[in-house]
Amino acid sequence: MKKLLYILIALLFVSAAQAQDTPIREANDFYQKGEYEKAIKSYEFVLETHIESPEIYFNLANSYYKTGQIAPAILNYERAKLLAPQDKDVEYNLKMAQAHVLDKLEVLPELFLKRWFSGIRNAFSADLWSYLSIGLFFLCLLFACFYLYSNKVGLKKLGFFFAAISLVLSIVSYSFASTRTDEITNREYAIIFSPSVTIKGSPDVSGTELFLLHEGTKVKVIDQLGDWRNIQLSDGNEGWLKKEDLEMI
Missing domain, CATH: 2.30.30.40 (SH3 Domains)
Known part of the structure; x- marks a missing residue:
């Protein structure tokens, strides 16, 4: 009886995954066939179900761009960029769409350090920064054990040094993860x-x-x-x- 229950639960999960994947596959089919109006409706339907990814936003933006709808295209390129800031295809297509905007605004210069930190922060997703932060914290604990329990002065010094470095990097990674999450959650x-x-x-x-x-x-x-x-x-x-x-x- 218990085995049958496990099988039913597994089947339910498979069915749910297939049901979730079908609208995305349908939208992709319309997109690949060049039926952009239908692709737009399908991708928008997928997003209404709270499923999002850089690929969905990117294809939706391309579909809007192909149909001459510049503002929705830019909006969805920007949403794709928010989730995948290092994607060169998204950046290139966004610039192509922005070329059609009438308002040409100057951009205030940004401090080099701020730009540099932003580049590092955007290199990874919030999830990856979180995992990195956790991993570095465990490394910190490991090196701290060397410092606390080693009988050799050399190992104690190394343990203290690497524990401190790991802790600092863990805090920085956590800060990057928090900032990336905040950017995605609280849209400005x-x-x-x-x-x-x-x-x-x-x-x-x-x-x-x-x-x-x-x-x-x-x-x-x-x-x-x-x-x-x-x-x-x-x-x-x-x-x-x-x-x-x-x-x-």
Whole structure:
């Protein structure tokens, strides 16, 4: 009886996995056949079931791009980049799509150290940084044992040195994992979806008109008030717009 129960549970898991994989396979088939409108609907359906991956976002973005929908294409390239920041294909296609955006904004220079740390942090996923942090912590414990229980002065010194290095690297890895997780969980950036929108100086329809933005432009959401969002551009300019004019990455 117990054996039969295990078999039924295994069959249920297999059936669930196959049911989950079918919509993705169907979307991929439409994409490979060049039926991009159908691919878009299928990929969007998959995402509605809370299944996401860089590949799904990348193919969805390509499908939008092929059908001339630039803002949704950029949005999904950015989502793919968020999950796979080192993917060169995503980066290249994103730049191709951004070339169609009317707003050409300057980017404020970033400190070298900040850019360097960001490059290292984005080299791995949050999960990989977490595993690395755990592994380094166990190494720290191992070297600490050498320091505590060895009778040789040389081994004690080496144990202390490598335990300290492992602990520091473990903390840094944990910090990178935490930051990557926070980037994915708490999305700060958005894409303008309205063909054009006037940015206001205050969260009010009668607020001072500051400048105009067009669809596809990437902005950072720094505050919100009711249906209004306070945004910041890459050149440092700020203003307010309605939340329906943008889509969070």
